[in-house]
Amino acid sequence: MTDRDRPPRVVKGKKSEPTPERTILGLSTARAVILAVVVCALALTLAVPLRTYFTQRAEAAQVAADHNQLQADVNALRAKKAQQDDPAYITAEARNRLRLVKPGETPFQVQLPGAFEAEQARRAKPAPEGGPWYTDLFGQVSQPQNAAEPNQPGGPTG
Numbered sequence: 001m002t003d004r005d006r007p008p009r010v011v012k013g014k015k016s017e018p019t020p021e022r023t024i025l026g027l028s029t030a031r032a033v034i035l036a037v038v039v040c041a042l043a044l045t046l047a048v049p050l051r052t053y054f055t056q057r058a059e060a061a062q063v064a065a066d067h068n069q070l071q072a073d074v075n076a077l078r079a080k081k082a083q084q085d086d087p088a089y090i091t092a093e094a095r096n097r098l099r100l101v102k103p104g105e106t107p108f109q110v111q112l113p114g115a116f117e118a119e120q121a122r123r124a125k126p127a128p129e130g131g132p133w134y135t136d137l138f139g140q141v142s143q144p145q146n147a148a149e150p151n152q153p154g155g156p157t158g
Contacts, residue, residue: 022029083089094100101107130136 023032027035099107099109
C-alpha cells in the first residue's frame with residue numbers, strides 16, 4: 001500500500017489532514033451526479049414537447065402551402081367562370097368548336113393540301129396486330145413446334 005491508499009492516521013493531540021475530495025467542475029462527486037440526473041430529467045421532459053412543437057410547425061407550414069395552392073385554384077376557376085359567362089366567349093367557342101354560324105351567314109371552310117390526311121391519320125385507330133381469335137388459334141395449332149425447344153408433352157422426343 002502506498003501512502004495515498006492508507007487512511008489518515010489519527011495521532012493523539014494532533015489533527016489529521018482531511019483527504020482531498022474529488023471534484024468535477026468544482027462540485028463534489030455526489031453533487032455532480034445529482035446535477036447530471038437533474039439535467040437528464042429536464043432534457044427528457046422537454047424532448048417530447050419540443051418534438052411535438054416542431055412537428056406541428058412543419059404541418060402548419062404544409063397546410064399553409066396547401067391553402068395557398070387551393071386559393072390559387074379557386075381564383076383560376078373564378079376567372080374561368082367569369083370568362084364563360086361572357087357572351088362573346090360563348091359565341092367564339094361555338095364558332096371554333098362546333099362550327100356554328102349565325103343565321104344569314106355563309107360558312108366557309110378552307111382546307112390546305114395535306115391537312116385532311118394529317119387529321120385523318122391522327123384520328124385513325126391503330127390496326128390490330130393479328131386477325132380474329134380463331135385465325136390466331138388455328139395458326140398456333142397448325143404450325144409444328146421447333147426442334148430446338150426442350151421436350152414438352154406432345155412434342156418431339158429425342
